Structure formats: structure tokens, C-alpha cells
Amino acid sequence: MGLFSKDIQTLDDLFVHQLKDIYYAENQITKALPKMIDKATNPQLKEGFETHLAGTKNHIQRLEQVFEMHGKSAEGTDCPAIDGIIEEANDVSGEVGDKQVLDAALIASAQAVEHYEMTRYGTLVAWAKQLGREDCASLLQQNLDEEKATDKKLTSMAESGINRAA
Numbered sequence: 715m716g717l718f719s720k721d722i723q724t725l726d727d728l729f730v731h732q733l734k735d736i737y738y739a740e741n742q743i744t745k746a747l748p749k750m751i752d753k754a755t756n757p758q759l760k761e762g763f764e765t766h767l768a769g770t771k772n773h774i775q776r777l778e779q780v781f782e783m784h785g786k787s788a789e790g791t792d793c794p795a796i797d798g799i800i801e802e803a804n805d806v807s808g809e810v811g812d813k814q815v816l817d818a819a820l821i822a823s824a825q826a827v828e829h830y831e832m833t834r835y836g837t838l839v840a841w842a843k844q845l846g847r848e849d850c851a852s853l854l855q856q857n858l859d860e861e862k863a864t865d866k867k868l869t870s871m872a873e874s875g876i877n878r879a880a
């Protein structure tokens with residue numbers, strides 16, 4: 715379904731569309747992370763990706779709650795943006811031979827994923843509030859806060875030596 719499909723007429727429709735978009739994205743991320751865990755060399759980074767995988771599964775559950783609260787069934791809709799980010803991550807990391815440089819590339823890719831999630835959740839929180847759904851907004855805000863925290867952790871990992879070693 716394209717963003718400007720006839721099915722989207724109201725802000726509510728747009729909200730549900732965006733929910734489906736991030737639901738698809740979070741599911742794709744759970745599929746991509748095990749490969750990143752395998753590729754990461756630095757134990758701290760590996761552990762960080764494992765924590766992120768657990769967090770992502772949690773995000774999916776919260777999204778399912780939001781769908782339910784909003785009277786919709788939880789389903790995804792194709793999101794070419796996250797597909798592209800993941801595809802690029804796979805391409806780049808496939809080309810890097812040096813282990814430390816590979817870790818730096820993985821962090822950069824993971825941060826691109828986090829920033830995508832942050833922009834989606836930021837919008838969803840704002841729209842939920844506009845629609846008078848404070849209950850949905852607060853669950854979405856929890857996901858947003860966790861994406862921000864993951865992004866910060868990745869930044870400090872990059873600054874604390876993984877990039878320097880590379």
C-alpha cells in the first residue's frame with residue numbers, strides 16, 4: 715500500500731499506516747540482528763546487539779498492544795526505507811575484511827536503524843496525542859525512549875575505542 719493510497723484519508727488512517735510501517739520495520743530488525751551478532755567481534759558490541767534484539771521483541775509486543783487498544787489487528791506493511799537500511803548494512807559489512815573496521819561499520823549501520831526508528835516513533839507519539847490517544851502515546855513513547863537509549867549506547871561504544879581501534 716503506497717503512502718498516498720486511497721485507504722488513507724484521515725489522520726487516524728495515517729496513524730494506523732505508520733504503526734504498520736514500524737511494526738514491519740521492527741520485525742525486519744529482529745531478523746537482521748542475529749546476523750549482526752554473528753559478525754560483531756568486540757564482546758561489548760555483541761552483547762549490545764543481543765540486548766537490542768531482546769528490546770526489539772519488547773517493542774513488537776508494545777506495538778501489538780497499541781494496535782489492540784486502537785481496535786486494529788497487528789499487521790505490517792512493506793517499508794522500503796528499513797529494507798534499504800538493512801540491505802546497505804549487509805552490503806557494507808560483507809565488504810569489510812578487518813575485524814575492527816567491521817565493528818565500526820556495524821555500529822554505523824545500527825545507528826542508522828535506531829535513527830529510523832526514532833523518527834517513526836517521534837511522529838507516532840505526536841499523532842497519537844493529536845488523536846487524543848494518550849494511552850497509545852505513552853506506550854509509543856516508551857519505545858522511543860528505548861531507541862534513544864540504544865543510540866546513545868552505540869555512540870559511547872563507538873567513542874570508547876571501537877572506532878579508535880579501527
Ligand SMILES: [Fe+2]
Binds near residue numbers: 773831857
Ligand atoms: Fe525498536
Ligand SMILES: [Fe+2]
Binds near residue numbers: 766827828831861
Ligand atoms: Fe531499536
